[in-house]
Amino acid sequence: MTEVNDYDGFARDYARNAETNPYNALYERPAILALAGEVTGRRVLDAGCGPGVQAAQLAARGATVTGVDLSADLLAIARTRSDGTFLQHDLTEPMPFADAEFDLVLSSLVMHYLADWVPTLREFHRVLVPGGRAVFSTHHPVMDLRAAGTDDYLGTYEWEEEWPRGGRTMRMRFWHRPLRAMFAAFEQSGFAVSRFVEPDPDPAMAESSPRDFANLSRRAQFLLFELVR
Template sequence: MSEGEIKHNDYDEFACVYARRNETNPFNALYERPAILDLAGEVRGLRVLDAGCGAGVHAAELVDRGATVTGVDLSRNLLDLARERLGPRVPLHRSDLSQPLPFLDGAFDLVLSSLVLHYLADWEPTLREFHRVLAPRGRVVLSTHHPFMDMRIIDSDDYLGTFSFTEEWVQDGRTMRMRFWHRPLRAMLAAFTASGFAVDDIAEPDPRPEMAEVAPDAYRHLSRNAQFLFFSLTALTHDHPLIGTSRWLL
């Protein structure tokens, strides 16, 4: 980073406060987390890669449900918090998801990636790595920014574009500068099929009923506005006729 350049997405600096809020924030605890775990389904006995594991909240739930979990994240400090939460039972690796993953081919049955891909300019290298480390017919479940949410944040009418934008989060009186990538649904689907996946499900979940009691404003918002978009994908074999085409399955 050059002198004077603003640093973005520095989770190391805000790891503790971010992890604390992520664990209890109703948008995470009562919306995103249960939705992606529902999409994962039965995980007992599965080898699961938590790609972008953060402080390990999803990983802990997966372990409790009987999965054998491995976590990766770019933030050292979030990985330290994950280690405190998970103990020695879960291997944790520092890895940049835009780069090759440090795992053998076919090492996992399921990749779970929670609210990570919207940080990446190009999805295909990451998705191809997910495909590589999955066993045949392995699955990916992921959540990402809903493109309509992006448009609300930046007050844009360019739904069909693919572009970066920034947002400022205030954490305990300090500003956390975040950079995200907006892409339309058609660009997401094209990246999935080009990377060897069939789309099994696309979800825009309703908020959990219990949110109405503990966070009524968030409940009203999520009852009318999709905050995140969820996908379930299946890895096709390399000789499948749909590999690399623009078609997708649902």
């Protein structure tokens, strides 16, 4: 079983922060939803759905959403946000879904929790219809170096960070890997890369959080891929 990090104990504080935090609301979310594109009538799997903010937005755009996550407490919050199906599941394990059950897999800021991407990507591939897409965001490996305080770009290794949430500290553990390891995992899991995005912050951030806007206009924080089955 994968390390849960502290999501269960911090579910409410994490969920409240994720809704409005500029890095989520005005940087990652607009980018992943743009990559998801038109979802009306599509069966979408939100892998690592957390508190269900993306799931609710996908449902509002006409998708039928299934969300999975390791954290029971975050899933409970996700269920209050939309009518999708939400299941507790560890993405390092085989998924409880039939082959070709989804048109789209979306995964926001989850892959950097996984030591090995290949088994999870193979499962995404299996549950997608032929021609289906997986879109996901993850830490930019350049950002990892800055945050972990190392110059080891080419290695694959775990590093730790602490997040202040609701007056307490969430301890996070992430996996760094270089771009060549990401592309090797796509190939080993049978996916072709169709789009690669290094997002810009939403222009609204310049007004609401000028310091974050300045940082994100210079420093790559996340990157996104669209993969085709």
